[in-house]
Amino acid sequence: MNPVIGLDVSKGESHAQAFSDRGTPYGKTFRFKHDLDGLASFLRYLQDLESFTRQRPAVVLEATGHYHSPVIQFLDEHPYLYIIINPFLSHQAKKSQLRKVKTDVADAYQLGEMFYKEELEPYKKRGQYLMNLRYLTRQYESLTGMYVQAKLQFQAVLDQVFPEYHGVFGDLYSKVSLRFLALYPTSQSVLAMSENDVTVRIQHLVGHVNSNRWSLERAQKLIAAAERNPFRETAFPSHLIALELLINLLLQYQEHLAKLDQSIEALAEELQEYDLVQSIPGIGTKIAATILAEIGEIDRFDHAKKLVAFAGIDPSVFSSGKFTATRNKITKRGSRRLRTALYQAVRCGLKGSRNKRIRAYYDKKRAEGKLFKVAVIACANKLLHWIFAILTKKEAFILD
Template sequence: MNPVVGLDVAKGESQVQAFSDKSKPYGKSFSMKHTREELDQFIGFLKEIEEVTGQVPMVILESTGHYHSPIVQCMEEHEILYILLNPIISYQAKKSSLRKVKTDVIDAYQLCVLYYKEDFEPHKNRGIQLLNLRNLSRQQEIVTNMYVEVKLHFHTILDQVFPEYRKVFGDLYSKVSLSMLKEYPTSEAILTAGESRLVESVMEFCPRRSGQWAREKAKKIMDSASRNPFQKVVYESHLINLRMYIDLLFHYQGHLSDLEGRIVALANEVEEYKIIQSIPGIGEKIAATIISEIGEIDRFNHPKKLVAFAGVDPSVHSSGKFTATINHITKRGSSRLRHSLYLAVLCGIRSSRNKKLKAFYDKKKSEGKPAKVAIVACINKLLHWIYALLKRKETFLDLA
């Protein structure tokens, strides 16, 4: 016998369907809450199937973001093998039916049927260290996007309160710049305080700089206040929003700085991190993202599988005598990995940092390839290098 248990995972609960063998459902489908008690009952149910069939049942479920995490952790604690399926595969299998029916019971049933049709490999557990690195890298991306959004709202308010302030400091988002703006948000507040008070404030917020620098900045602030078209702020709500966005900018800057420090510290403990960084054009942040998204290189037995995982493999369309000549990349893999590789290629070919990659890019351009096509080819080439380096545990030699 070849028993299998299909799980249709949802938020907080799953639908369970068991098969003792091909075309032989075992009992009725039932619902299971993601609580410790019901998860323990599920483990007992798996042991019951093992006693009846004489074989340890395989569990098959779809990858559903974080909803499947309680079940996966429970099964790993009990050393139960499971198949974590890409939802695209199960969706395509469901489309093979002529009937248009969608219920949790049928989905769990179809997962069991799919198990007997295909030859799936059990899910390979990833190292906790690399998963922690991946979680921190993804969180950094989320916080960065939130930070950028706050910046946009901050610009909108600044345009309605003090647009000339942008020209005062080289970095508008530096600590001294935002602190001064929070303390003196209007032309009226600046002109009332006077230049000498501004010098003191600049020195207070940035004590490491010289007095001469503080006087120059104070003079620039005074000049910008006199040029400001909004000499008086009509809407008090703008000032409230401005201070709120400055506080949020400080808040996100602190979180991003903390995340960056933790990512670098964790990445330095991983051997593969230094190997990836040996490739010209790949810095700390990109290296951390690449290694955390790829995970253990042993998961891939061929470089083409790594290319497919990144979603830069070409799509194929052929029907009858027609074969498409213009094919886009599939983009079905990790978007974060793909974006990091794109940035790595751009950094590598600019100023010829990576001589081998730049030579390969120029070769593709000389063949008449458009710039984006040449860059995708470089990403493909870079993935082959990464695969070889990680497999051999060697550093990159740029001898072109």
């Protein structure tokens, strides 16, 4: 016998269908909640099938974001073999059926049948470091998106209060710039002070003894900007309230992003592969951490082409009869975050010809008439092959 349990996971609960062997369902579909009592009953369900077949059953389930985390941790603790499949594969299997049925019970049954029809590989644990790294890099990406949105809102409000403030400080979003603006948000509040007072205020915010000249220059630019400003006071007090809230929000985002950045770097430095991936010109600390976190254990892929498919940068194929398409888009069915990291790595490598091998390959593709994005994706494909070789051989990249 070859027992398996198909598991359809949803928020807070799952439906399980057991098979003692191919084409032989065992019992009825079993529903359990993701709490202690529910998982305990699922364990008895597993043990009952194991006792009947005299073999330890495998468990097949779809990747469902964080919904399946309680079940996975439970299976690791006991330990049962489990297989996590891409939802796209199960969706394709459902499409091949004549009857279109979509229920949790039917999904659990279909997942169990896939175990016998498809060549599914057991899930290999990524390890605590990689799982933590993935979570942190994704949190960083999410928080960065919110930070960018807050910056856009901040600029919109600033343009209605103190538009000439842009360009006073080298970085509008530096702590000194934001904190000064929080204290003096209008041109009138700036012009009410002397040049010396403004310099002292900036000096105090900077906190460096040797910044007197820089503070004086900023004060002079600030006063000049206040004099050019089209209005002294805003006609809408609500703008000042919004500006204060957004400044505080931006400072909080900066603090949280800095903490995440430190945590990511500290965790990534525990991995040998971290330095190996950074040996490729154009790949810095953040991109390297994201690439490692998204790939996980490299031994999940026995060929570079499988890693390319996982990233979703493999070309789609379309042919019918004697016709075969020659211009195909990439599949985009893999990890979006990995694709983004590879794209950034290629752009960094091309900038200033930092990565000469990538630059040469890019120039070759452009000379062949490829469009910019097509050439960059080709470079990303090439880059991922190098990363696969580096991670499997445990050798640093050699730039010819």
